[in-house]
Amino acid sequence: MKLALLKELQREIAGKQPCATVTELAGSRQALVTTAEVRGDKFLSADQLAEVRKRLASDRSGVIDEAQLFVRVYTPAPRMVIVGAVHIAQALAPMAKLAGFDVTVIDPREAFARSSQLSDVNAIVAWPDEAMVEVAPDVRTAVVTLTHDPKLDDPALAAALQSPAFYIGALGSRKTHAKRLQRLAVEGFNEADLARINGPVGIDIDAITPAEIAVSILAQVIATLRAEAI
């Protein structure tokens, strides 16, 4: 790899831009493909470039063109937005960070959002409807609401439903969740929208403690992320 290309690659990664390197396995020429352009000394045919862009979109590194070229895709870390800096968030935020997520916690209550257990994640001290505008969830973002306070959860869920977030989950019992769906339906969300919300949140592992519930939520988020990638 040429040093200049390595520097450009690092600049794209630091700028959180998806990109891919394309490398000759029997030579040394290399291209850097971004969403906008192709750089480097390796010329790519239209077919090759189409295949690289397909892999870039689905985050799949691998060999192409009868194993002559290797495509390494670099995508920014998936994000997890947690609404409510509650006990479960204090377990979920560090676990999600360890699993490679870029974690943001939203809570308008200063004392909660600034708790020492959450000192190394992004905290937004604001009401969820304002904070969600700032966060702008995309296809690589998971949104998890944990307050089970409708004042906080509902606006966050409404914003998540209006976004392409790959995962939406809401903490609360079946009863709480049923009432929540009724309120969101009144706000104009249809059945297909509401089906996007995982509630009660997480996979069923009979979790009891905040850490166990965090494991069950993180497992469901990862399962959804990986299923989407295929």
Add this chain to the structure above:
Amino acid sequence: MTTASDPLIQLDRWQAEGRKTALATVVSTWGSSPRPVGSHLAVSDTGDFAGSVSGGCIEGAVVAAAQEAIASGQAKLLEFGVTNEMAWEVGLACGGRIQVLVEPVAA
């Protein structure tokens, strides 16, 4: 994921210190293998390394090949696995097979 780019950051640090480096990358896997395609191992000319291509089974051999690549300036495609006829004295205990590309970083 962010962790995947850490070996690249390490390469940059070594380069800034004036050291020669190489980048090893898993390009294909067959059967069970411990690290996915795209996994990076950054190697310096003095044998320091960061990242992983196998979870420990073949790192030693890859580091040695990377130092050779730094010396020769030539990239090399390595293959490891149970079907490999002792080309290397190491293999994958899990029974998988992987191909690793070793590229020297050149000006």
